[in-house]
Amino acid sequence: MSDILTKRADDYAQWYNDLVLKADLAEHSEVRGCMVIKPHGYAIWEKMRDALDGMFKATGHVNAYFPLFIPRSYFAREASHVEGFAKECAVVTHYRLKSDPEKGIVVDPEAKLEEELVVRPTSETIIWNTYKGWIKSYRDLPLLVNQWANVVRWEMRTRLFLRTAEFLWQEGHTAHATKQDAEEETMRMLDVYARFAEEWLAMPVIKGVKTESERFAGAEDTYCIEALMQDGKALQAGTSHFLGQNFAKAFDVVFTNRENRQEHVWATSWGVSTRLMGALIMTHSDDHGLVLPPKLAPVQVVVVPISKTPEQLAAITERVQPILRSLSERGITVKYDDDDTRKPGWKFAEYEFKGFPVRIAIGPRDLENGTVEVARRDTLEKETLQVTDLAEKIEHLLQAIQSNLYEKALQSREEHTRAVDTYPEFKEAIEQGGLIYAHWDGTEATEARIKEETKATIRCIPLKGDTSPGKCMVTGAPSAQRVIFARAY
RNA sequence: CGGGGUGUAGCUCAGCCCGGUUAGAGCGCUACGUUCGGGACGUAGAGGCCGGUGGUUCGAAUCCACUCACCCCGACCA
Structure with a gap:
């Protein structure tokens, strides 16, 4: 896969x-x-x-x-x-x-x-x-x-x-x-x-x-x-x-x-x-494919039946109907994939790759136990849940995924953000990637030199945060505040 | 616009140096059967103007010239 x-x-x-x-x-x-x-x-x-x-x-x-x-x-x-x-x-x-x-x-x-x-x-x-x-x-x-x-x-x-x-x-x-x-x-x-x-x-x-x-x-x-x-x-x-x-x-x-x-x-x-x-x-996104925040996912929940026989599929479909209805009633977009030309394993991989936030699998075992298997795309965790109050649980799960994605991205950014004060330090830091806060003398010449020598550009002068003055890391001239450098797309 | 590379089956590619019957593989596709809780397996099949044009040759995917297209790396940029 x-x-x-x-x-x-x-x-x-x-x-x-x-x-x-x-x-x-x-x-x-x-x-x-x-x-x-x-x-x-x-x-x-x-x-x-x-x-x-x-x-x-x-x-x-x-x-x-x-x-x-x-x-x-x-x-x-x-x-x-x-x-x-x-x-x-x-x-x-x-x-x-x-x-x-x-x-x-x-x-x-x-x-x-x-x-x-x-x-x-x-x-x-x-x-x-x-x-x-x-x-x-x-x-x-x-x-x-x-x-x-x-x-x-x-x-x-x-x-x-x-x-x-x-x-x-x-x-x-x-x-x-x-x-x-x-x-x-x-x-x-x-x-x-x-x-x-x-x-x-x-x-x-x-x-x-x-x-x-x-x-x-x-x-x-x-x-x-x-x-x-x-x-x-x-x-x-x-x-x-x-x-x-x-x-x-x-x-x-x-x-x-x-x-x-x-x-x-x-x-x-x-x-x-x-x-x-x-x-x-x-x-x-990760090495398993696309990861989508629930609020932008075209379909938030996909339901995959697992069956050996048409009779089983019919029984599962019947069990799934109220689940689909209750999810829709909460404004959750859901797809029931009862296509019998694809196998469950194939579907799991496919929906994972395409970033569907939540997958519900339901098979013969679940029919007996009144359960479903719920998998979340962001962490790849799976758990077996009772069908009771499922829609409410899924709604909370989608919210949890949305905020988890933000938190993870924020944490990643913070881990790749640092402040440096000297140009040698800067050159070393820029090789590591990430956002670098440094003092700049405000001249186009210095900016061009840094770009020439390190391929880093000033992404912006941030509106919030540390606005204390200092000295330009390259020329030593006065700097009004730190600006953000990075290599950019 | 500079530097590099690639064009062969739907996709990824082998074959090209060293020309020689009917051009190959894997994946995908189709049919049937066994399967079905993490991209199953077997059997049988379909699928190609070898990017284009022109040359060399008895004979070109293969050699030569031209041409077109795309990809990668730089400069430019949301």
């Missing part, structure tokens, strides 16, 4: 690839850099999407949809934004094909677009161009819009979920009357992301602000949630940007304030992507 999956200790990257493919989450498509998200993977993404969407709505946001194609000239409006994305844009240059005797079908050279269309790598430009028409008065603000969409970034190297040329995400784009409102929105959504990561993904995250070199192209400040994966590498799981008035100025979005004066609006944008799937996988 376990021989179909590379061990994490042997080759973590290979383990990840094997897992994604063999747990049926996604596969490489024939199209370079693009993946096919398979039903099991997509079902998890849908759970994430629904949970996040609910949190966005609860904070006053509404959904809308903007075009996939952005006129090339829009990108020229905001200087740093163009610079950030120019190198990875797919561009539509023609709008028609024609048949060709030799090649079958070719681009019709006659059908060249007057102005090329950029396939959105992100939507700030088209959205701000649109907002110009929506915002006239302070009474139109705040404007709190989100969109669920696909975006394209022409990446050199891709990895399933972590970096693909096309990916799914949500991007919130908000407009505000004051700087303070926009800043509050930025932080509000950062908190939403952090809460989602911890309560749903069961993944502890650190909230922080990015250094200038890691900042989103066009932002004044980029805030992020950073998580630590099992191999000691950090993963940026979500970002929330305070855009200042940059896009409002670039697209001339002004409103009339209460004093009848014209002002540029203040903006934010924030997003999380299918990369969260990678974060989820790498946070909890």
Whole structure:
């Protein structure tokens, strides 16, 4: 069984690839850099999407949809934004094909677009161009819009979920009357992301602000949630940007304030992507396969009958019905797998590999004893339980799994977090992986040097924790507070 | 975009150096039987333009040229 999956200790990257493919989450498509998200993977993404969407709505946001194609000239409006994305844009240059005797079908050279269309790598430009028409008065603000969409970034190297040329995400784009409102929105959504990561993904995250070199192209400040994966590498799981008035100025979005004066609006944008799937996988899964937190598992409980004869299966099915009903009544999603073309052992392995949080097995012995065997995926423990009050016990078990996963991930992060004060110490520590808190003089030069010499980047300047000043571990210059270094995905 | 590698059955690969009937293995798939509480076993079967094009040759999976695709490692990035 376990021989179909590379061990994490042997080759973590290979383990990840094997897992994604063999747990049926996604596969490489024939199209370079693009993946096919398979039903099991997509079902998890849908759970994430629904949970996040609910949190966005609860904070006053509404959904809308903007075009996939952005006129090339829009990108020229905001200087740093163009610079950030120019190198990875797919561009539509023609709008028609024609048949060709030799090649079958070719681009019709006659059908060249007057102005090329950029396939959105992100939507700030088209959205701000649109907002110009929506915002006239302070009474139109705040404007709190989100969109669920696909975006394209022409990446050199891709990895399933972590970096693909096309990916799914949500991007919130908000407009505000004051700087303070926009800043509050930025932080509000950062908190939403952090809460989602911890309560749903069961993944502890650190909230922080990015250094200038890691900042989103066009932002004044980029805030992020950073998580630590099992191999000691950090993963940026979500970002929330305070855009200042940059896009409002670039697209001339002004409103009339209460004093009848014209002002540029203040903006934010924030997003999380299918990369969260990678974060989820790498946070909890083990050498036996995928491990899913119950709140994101497409199916929380699978029931496997064990029978030798059709009569036995019928008897088991009858016994199982009230169990299924009582679980459903508690809002627990459950699947009864009475497929007789697979054997129980095969099913056990399969559901374990795919990360189903709880498995209930019921066989002839259980029929006699009024029991079932309950196995939990996170610890692989099994116990035999009386059927009485089973649903209630399962409900508690699911909660226990959810919190156990979070606790384990938190403990793992703490074990792989340390503070260092000297550069030699840092170099040694970074080889061990994990998050390293160290003092930095705040200059881009020092940051670049550290990256060059150690491949570690500043993941963020944490918002909470030790904020006492010190001296830069590299230059000895004054440092306002410790920042977090790590090698990152 | 640089460096490396791989294309042969649904999957993983052998065969290629040293050209020679009908191209192999394991897994998976199909049928039947025995099985069924942790990925069972036996028997029988199906499945291939050997990535593509062009060359060399009596003869090419095998040699040569070109080409396409994908993977891995770097630089860039959510």
